[in-house]
Amino acid sequence: MTxxxxxxxxxxxxxxxxxxxxxAREARRRGVPAMRVILLMQRVFDLSLVDSKDAYVQAExxxxxxxxxxxLGEMVEAEARQSELDPAWEDTLTRVRDVxxxxxxxxxxxxxxxxxxxxKIDAMRVLKILGVMELREAKRxxxxxxxxxxxxxxxxxxxxxxxxxxxxxxxx
Numbered sequence: 001m002t003x004x005x006x007x008x009x010x011x012x013x014x015x016x017x018x019x020x021x022x023x024a025r026e027a028r029r030r031g032v033p034a035m036r037v038i039l040l041m042q043r044v045f046d047l048s049l050v051d052s053k054d055a056y057v058q059a060e061x062x063x064x065x066x067x068x069x070x071x072l073g074e075m076v077e078a079e080a081r082q083s084e085l086d087p088a089w090e091d092t093l094t095r096v097r098d099v100x101x102x103x104x105x106x107x108x109x110x111x112x113x114x115x116x117x118x119x120k121i122d123a124m125r126v127l128k129i130l131g132v133m134e135l136r137e138a139k140r141x142x143x144x145x146x147x148x149x150x151x152x153x154x155x156x157x158x159x160x161x162x163x164x165x166x167x168x169x170x171x172x
Contacts, residue, residue, distance in 0.1 A: 007040065007044070010023050010026070010040055011044050013026060014044050014045060019055075020041050020044075020045050020052070020055035021055050021058045021059050022059075023040070023041070023045075024037050024040070024041060024058070028056075033161075034056060034060070035158070035161035035162065035164075036161075037056045037059075038052045038053050038056050038165060039052070039164075039165050039168065040052075041055045041056065042165070042168065050065070053065055054066075088116075092112075092113070093126065093129070093130070095112060095116075096109050096112060096113070097130065099112060100132070106127065106132060106141055106145075107145055107146060109123075109127070109132070110142060110145045110146075110147035110148070111146070111147045113126060113147070114147040114148065120142050120148055123142045123147075123148075124138040124142050125138075127141065143155065
């Protein structure tokens, strides 16, 4: 069973001199999902997972994987600093403490955070900061919560695709 539609086309592009970035860009243009593009790079060019992801990131964002990760790190740090400076953040922490003091559940806290516009990472951080649970437990609690149930299938599929790609690389 072919996992990637038109894999022969991408192989012919590579044989004709196209770079991994060129092939990744063409695959994305044709609607191939990100993880399948990364797998395609591994299969067509015999690249490692990291090099395959680098080709995908260059095709998608125009920067290397290293540069992209640096940008992401800067954005996460800036967001963390902003949320800590944001008066609404302190107000939210106070509201969460009140919910917990009144016997509210972790699910009650997560619903409050979601309705206040905070994301999954912020929710994990709140649970850790307030000593409700360790980060690993918080990640699991948020992922399995009713508050974020609408995102669970998408997140599980991404996780499964990453695991499949890693298994394929280990087998190669």
